[in-house]
Amino acid sequence: KAGVTQTPRYLIKTRGQQVTLSCSPISGHRSVSWYQQTPGQGLQFLFEYFSETQRNKGNFPGRFSGRQFSNSRSEMNVSTLELGDSALYLCASSPDRTPGTEAFFGQGTRLTVV
Amino acid sequence: GQQVMQIPQYQHVQEGEDFTTYCNSSTTLSNIQWYKQRPGGHPVFLIQLVKSGEVKKQKRLTFQFGEAKKNSSLHITATQTTDVGTYFCADDGSGNTGKLIFGQGTTLQVKP
Numbered sequence: 001k002a003g004v005t006q007t008p009r010y011l012i013k014t015r016g017q018q019v020t021l022s023c024s025p026i027s028g029h030r031s032v033s034w035y036q037q038t039p040g041q042g043l044q045f046l047f048e049y050f051s052e053t054q055r056n057k058g059n060f061p062g063r064f065s066g067r068q069f070s071n072s073r074s075e076m077n078v079s080t081l082e083l084g085d086s087a088l089y090l091c092a093s094s095p096d097r098t099p100g101t102e103a104f105f106g107q108g109t110r111l112t113v114v
Numbered sequence: 115g116q117q118v119m120q121i122p123q124y125q126h127v128q129e130g131e132d133f134t135t136y137c138n139s140s141t142t143l144s145n146i147q148w149y150k151q152r153p154g155g156h157p158v159f160l161i162q163l164v165k166s167g168e169v170k171k172q173k174r175l176t177f178q179f180g181e182a183k184k185n186s187s188l189h190i191t192a193t194q195t196t197d198v199g200t201y202f203c204a205d206d207g208s209g210n211t212g213k214l215i216f217g218q219g220t221t222l223q224v225k226p
Contacts, residue, residue, distance in 0.1 A: 033212045042219060043157070043202065048212030056213045090156060094212065101206075102147070103214060105156040 002027065004093050004106035012112045018079040021109045025072050025093030032074040033103065034066060037088040046089075049074055050096070078111075086113045116141055118205050120217030128225050133193050135220035137186040137203035145206040146179055146186040147214065152199040160188075162206075193224045 005024040013019050025032050034046040045058040049068035066076040072093075078085055088110050092103035119138045127133050137146065145164050149157035161170055163179035163186060170177045176189045190197055200221045204214040 031212050033214070035214075035216075043204075043214075043216040045213045045215070050212065058213070092157075092214075102159045102162065103157075105149075105158070107156050 004091060004104050006089075006091050006106035006109050008109060009107065010110045010112075012114060013081050014114055015081055015083060017081050018077060019081060019111060020075055020077045021089055021091075021111075023074045023076075023091030023093075023106060025074070025091075026104055029093035029095050029104070030072055031094040031096055031101075032068055032072065033092045033094075034074070034076050035090045035092065036060070037090055037108070038086075043090070046076065081113045083113050086111060116205065116207060116215055118143075118203060118215050118217040120203055120220055122220055123218060124221050124223070126223045126225065127193050129195060130192050133190040133197070133222055135188050135201050135203075135222075137188075137217050139184050139205065142183050143179075143186070143205045143207065144183075147204045147206055148177060148186075148188055149202045149204060149216075150199050151202065151219070155199075157202060160201075190222075193222070195224050195226050198222060198224050 007022045031050045033048040035043050037043045047057045047066050048055050052068045063079045068074045088108045090108045092105045094101045147162045148160040151157045161177050166183050167181045168179040174191045178187045200219040202219045203217045
């Protein structure tokens with residue numbers, strides 16, 4: 001069974017640009033969550049989608065958005081990039097989100113904003 | 115909002131020594147999950163604790179959930195170089211909404 005796939009793996013963008021990251025969950029998984037990982041803030045929850053609906057959102061500005069498609073693939077978008085958005089963006093999938101469900105993480109997309 | 119604190123931030127041990135990382139919360143934790151992230155890698159699920167006072171073992175790793183469900187710990191006996199990485203605890207407090215609240219992690223270095 002293929003794992004969680006995130007594309008691209010690495011990205012360099014300029015301040016003010018926008019970026020779209022993609023996540024393909026494990027086949028059959030309907031829940032996709034996104035996390036931002038930085039050395040200073042650690043792993044922070046961005047949002048979670050289940051069956052194309054956003055069920056929860058973290059404390060990030062509106063520049064961060066996402067969506068999920070009918071095949072459970074998810075994208076997240078960051079507009080008007082700032083230097084502080086440089087981070088590893090991780091996507092995690094789960095079959096569903098009943099309490100205690102294990103999250104399977106992808107390799108992440110390393111975003112550098114210059 | 116809820117915060118999960120994890121200590122220590124870094125730990126350097128000699129191979130063969132034991133290692134413990136602690137996870138604490140000011141509020142009651144729901145389910146605690148533990149993940150390991152190797153350098154350059156992504157978090158990988160290790161285990162989940164649900165019940166108050168629960169203890170689970172995986173070979174040299176022992177996981178505990180406090181009686182009041184406000185703390186948890188991971189203990190590694192006789193560390194090996196393959197144990198190197200960052201260990202995170204995460205509260206699955208929001209149940210069915212997919213939000214994990216992670217501790218800051220403990221980075222373990224093992225000297226051969």
